[in-house]
Amino acid sequence: MALQLPDGFRWPSGFLWGAATAAAQIEGAAHEDGKTDSIWDAFARVPGAVAGGDTPEVAIDHYHRMPEDLALLTELGLDAYRFSVSWSRVRPDDAAPNPAGLDFYSRMVDELLARGVRPFLTLYHWDLPQAVEERGGWTLRETAERFAEYAMLVHDRLGDRVEDWTTLNEPFCSTYIAYAGGEHAPGRTEPAAALAALHHQLLGHGLATRALREAGAARIGISLNLTNAVPADPDDPADLDAARRIDALWNRGFLEPVLRGAYPEDFLADVRGLGLEEVLHEGDLATIAAPIDFLGVNHYHDDQVSGRPLPAGTPASRRPTDRPGRSPFVGSEHVTFPPRDLPRTAMDWEVHPEGLKHLLTRLTGDYPELPPMYITENGSAYLDEPDEHGVVHDAERIAYLERHLEAVAGALADGADVRGYFAWTLLDNFEWAWGYAERFGLVRVDPETLERTVKDSGRHFAAIAAAARL
Ligand code: FCB
Numbered sequence: 279m280a281l282q283l284p285d286g287f288r289w290p291s292g293f294l295w296g297a298a299t300a301a302a303q304i305e306g307a308a309h310e311d312g313k314t315d316s317i318w319d320a321f322a323r324v325p326g327a328v329a330g331g332d333t334p335e336v337a338i339d340h341y342h343r344m345p346e347d348l349a350l351l352t353e354l355g356l357d358a359y360r361f362s363v364s365w366s367r368v369r370p371d372d373a374a375p376n377p378a379g380l381d382f383y384s385r386m387v388d389e390l391l392a393r394g395v396r397p398f399l400t401l402y403h404w405d406l407p408q409a410v411e412e413r414g415g416w417t418l419r420e421t422a423e424r425f426a427e428y429a430m431l432v433h434d435r436l437g438d439r440v441e442d443w444t445t446l447n448e449p450f451c452s453t454y455i456a457y458a459g460g461e462h463a464p465g466r467t468e469p470a471a472a473l474a475a476l477h478h479q480l481l482g483h484g485l486a487t488r489a490l491r492e493a494g495a496a497r498i499g500i501s502l503n504l505t506n507a508v509p510a511d512p513d514d515p516a517d518l519d520a521a522r523r524i525d526a527l528w529n530r531g532f533l534e535p536v537l538r539g540a541y542p543e544d545f546l547a548d549v550r551g552l553g554l555e556e557v558l559h560e561g562d563l564a565t566i567a568a569p570i571d572f573l574g575v576n577h578y579h580d581d582q583v584s585g586r587p588l589p590a591g592t593p594a595s596r597r598p599t600d601r602p603g604r605s606p607f608v609g610s611e612h613v614t615f616p617p618r619d620l621p622r623t624a625m626d627w628e629v630h631p632e633g634l635k636h637l638l639t640r641l642t643g644d645y646p647e648l649p650p651m652y653i654t655e656n657g658s659a660y661l662d663e664p665d666e667h668g669v670v671h672d673a674e675r676i677a678y679l680e681r682h683l684e685a686v687a688g689a690l691a692d693g694a695d696v697r698g699y700f701a702w703t704l705l706d707n708f709e710w711a712w713g714y715a716e717r718f719g720l721v722r723v724d725p726e727t728l729e730r731t732v733k734d735s736g737r738h739f740a741a742i743a744a745a746a747r748l
Contacts, residue, residue: 281742282684284691294396294698295743296358297351297720298655300403300447302334303707305364307341311378314370316405317415318710321463332713338705338723341382346730348389350704350721353732354740358396360654360700361386362403362447365428368435371409372424380435387439398654398700399440400501401429401486402479403447404462404710411464416453416475419557425482426489433493441496444574444654445483448503450528453479459606461711469608470553477557480535484565491568501574501654502532504641506633508582510616516585523548523610524583537647539567549609572697574654575641578625580633584614592616595626623678624659625716631681638689638696650695656682657702659709659716662733670722670733679735683742701739705730 302318309315322333340347351359365372367379390397402425410421429445446452456462458472466472487498507524509517526545534542540563546554595617605611620628634656641648658678664670683699690696706719714725720736723729 283687289746294358296356296700297704298360298700298702299704301362301364302405304338304340306337306339308335312376313367315408316366317408317411317463318405320408321465329713329715334708337708339728351395352393360398362400366407372407397440398442400444400447404452416478417471422478422482426485429486430489443495443498445486445500447501449479454606458608460604472608473554474557480566484568487568497571499570499572499574503576504529506580510582510584520583520585520613535566539563572649573651575651576655577634579627580630582618584616588614624661631685635685635688638694639692642694650697653699655702657718659718672733672735675735676738
């Protein structure tokens with residue numbers, strides 16, 4: 279089935295079709311050529327932390343198969359590739375630079391450019407050096423400065439060839455879920471630590487943005503995972519307040535410091551007394567608001583929220599963020615997430631493509647200062663298996679992709695400035711706390727042999743991109 283696009287719609291010229299990955303999810307070689315533990319290596323060794331006891335030690339062995347994997351981008355005819363650099367590979371323990379690690383990314387960038395694929399580099403996709411965590415991790419102000427130094431180390435080596443730089447990926451996850459919810463590395467469950475991590479990651483973003491700008495980086499951005507917090511009953515004040523709180527904590531609490539240099543007033547009130555005041559220094563917000571050139575939007579699903587307990591009999595959710603007793607929702611731990619009657623992916627995430635259009639339109643309307651946007655992640659996990667010929671007919675992933683691309687087109691037609699779409703993800707990989715059980719790839723990776731096979735969705739995405747360029 280073809281995309282249903284608005285009447286007369288054309289994808290803007292230069293719209294980028296890409297795929298995204300992250301270092302810890304694909305590289306493996308976790309202790310090779312000088313690399314030392316990241317917090318994900320250490321966290322995965324904690325019994326029960328990752329489903330099935332899986333670890334990123336080997337992941338999908340991308341470190342040794344990088345040229346072969348990048349050839350897939352050419353096979354799919356993609357314009358751009360979003361990848362992340364592992365801090366502990368290029369600066370193990372955040373100590374001396376590691377030439378072998380820097381060489382790996384340098385070869386990768388050369389390989390991409392030789393293929394005519396534009397590199398989009400993410401500096402932090404959740405894999406802090408474990409040695410930094412042992413000193414206090416993101417709860418320390420100093421870590422923001424260390425991050426900016428690491429950013430410059432990477433820029434010194436790759437800045438002659440990489441033009442698109444992203445500081446942080448989804449700081450919501452690497453602060454609240456990591457330091458308060460306990461589901462992501464480093465697995466802490468301390469609300470004050472999460473707020474300190476929030477402020478220091480944003481400060482690190484600002485410091486790195488400034489330093490990269492001075493060093494001549496062409497374009498700098500940040501990728502935020504944004505949601506639509508939908509009140510379960512739009513006439514119930516408790517649900518409306520819950521929706522406001524989640525919107526503040528999850529969306530505006532990142533957008534407004536970065537775009538406007540201020541935390542939202544209601545968010546500050548919701549978390550008052552929990553420690554943010556102590557770490558916020560004069561001048562920090564001006565640093566955090568260093569101008570950016572693009573906003574990366576990651577979106578998978580909306581969230582229906584309520585201020586009331588879940589009705590008896592609500593099926594237990596698989597979502598880590600819903601586990602009893604451990605909440606990433608600092609200051610709003612009472613908020614609940616009643617499921618809506620919508621189809622769900624294998625992650626138990628609802629499928630509601632209109633949400634993506636709504637989000638992009640809302641960002642455009644609410645933030646006149648918004649820079650151009652890229653969808654830096656969107657995709658779906660399904661438990662697809664190959665048929666007897668080794669072919670994966672992942673019709674559900676194709677449908678998810680098509681409906682979400684229609685949503686992007688709808689937002690473009692309504693005036694949103696979206697410059698590209700990166701599918702999550704190129705290859706099946708280590709899906710954090712879910713281990714290898716959850717698979718989002720356009721390309722299948724055989725769990726035993728690690729052999730790569732393009733899925734039907736990969737071919738379909740390639741065809742959509744090719745048609746869009748005509
Ligand atoms: C996002 C992460 C990405 C991947 C997808 C499914 O939150 O940025 O690494 O795990 O979810």
